[in-house]
Amino acid sequence: MMFNRYGGITLSLFRIVVGLLFTFHGLATMFGVFGGHRGTGRAAELLAWPNWWAALIQLVCGALVMTGLFTRVAALLASGSMAYAYFVVHQPQDLLPLRNGGELAALFCWSFFLIAVLGPGTWALDALLRRPAEAHDQAGAPAPAPAPLRRSARVD
Template identity: 70%
Template sequence: MAFDRLRGPVLSLFRMVTGLLFLLHGTASLFGVLGGNRGTGLAVELGTWPSWWAALIQLVCGTLVLAGLATRVSAVVASGSMAYAYFVVHQPEGLLPLNNGGELSAMYCWAFLLIAALGPGTWALDTLLDRLRGSGAHGSGAFPEHGTA
């Protein structure tokens, strides 16, 4: 099918946008820029649990996912951190994400789980490194450039 050729690039774009947005959350929380932690204009206090650690995960994993480097591991860590955020911070406030303010955490959790399962796509440092090594085994995930998925 004609659309099959777009799978790798579209997955790459999805990964890059998701990573960038996650990275921006971490940057805002850690450094008090871009609106700061939850729009307060302030940075979270160094070392505080869980907010500072969550922001560090957002910054590091967001950067790695954006670049497509150590993508699957970074996406699993990011997904887990968002599951933690949902169940520990949001879910006690109400059952449904719409009622407890956890929509963003839930969406990030599932988006990163999808990235972990499907891989980084064709435009990623992981894919480039696989090609340079000659393996090509996991770099483009479930959607190799040639052949069928």
């Protein structure tokens, strides 16, 4: 099946792109680069709730997800932060994401939730760290365990 062959690599590419974009949001808000916080050209005020803390989550979790290190935990935290952003910041303005400006928060939320559920894919630091403990096939799935050795019947 085609998915089995390319699924792990495709998931890795998806994870890398989503993590990179999230990291850019954190950098923009925290340090004022790439147009700054909400396009103002400025950084969020140090320790200001919720902007600076959201930027910290975006920066750290985005980098972890992008590299595939502690992927499931980082993706779950990132997903939750985007759910918070949607329901606290965007949803009170209007119910529909197209009218409340929350499309990006919703997309990030569900993208990170997907990564948290499916895992990091084939190309990830998590896979390298677990590789010595268990063998993997080329698609990234654990290889079947070898059959236990049996004692042969002794003939005298």
